[in-house]
Amino acid sequence: MARKFRKPLSASTTRTLRAKAKKSKLFNFADLKAIYRRGQGAFLGGGSRRVSMAAWSMGRVNKMIARGRSSTFDKDIVRRAIKRKRR
Numbered sequence: 001m002a003r004k005f006r007k008p009l010s011a012s013t014t015r016t017l018r019a020k021a022k023k024s025k026l027f028n029f030a031d032l033k034a035i036y037r038r039g040q041g042a043f044l045g046g047g048s049r050r051v052s053m054a055a056w057s058m059g060r061v062n063k064m065i066a067r068g069r070s071s072t073f074d075k076d077i078v079r080r081a082i083k084r085k086r087r
Contacts, residue, residue, distance in 0.1 A: 009033070013054065017061070024065050026081050035061050035074055 009017075017036060021029040039057030048056065064071050069078055 006037075009036070013058075016058070020061065020065060026068055026085060027065065027077075028081070028084075031077050031081050032061050032065075034077055035064050038074060 013036070017032045018029050021027060021032050024032075027035075036057045039060035040053055042060065043053045043056040051059075060073075064074060064077075069082065071078060
């Protein structure tokens with residue numbers, strides 16, 4: 001299966017994710033970028049509730065940062081982050 005081309009994240013989104021990663025004790029930029037991308041997919045797959053894709057994705061990132069280990073989605077990213085922090 002060929003991989004589809006994805007548009008790069010905007011400069012402002014990248015800057016925001018880097019700032020959030022710097023403040024977070026558990027997640028780094030790569031983790032937050034992956035969560036943001038999954039948020040974009042969830043927006044396209046599930047519905048929008050009159051919210052833009054960027055807002056939907058950033059909301060998912062914010063929820064993950066706030067809830068951390070007790071999050072109900074992206075558990076693989078949480079496990080990877082916890083494992084990395086233990087080292």
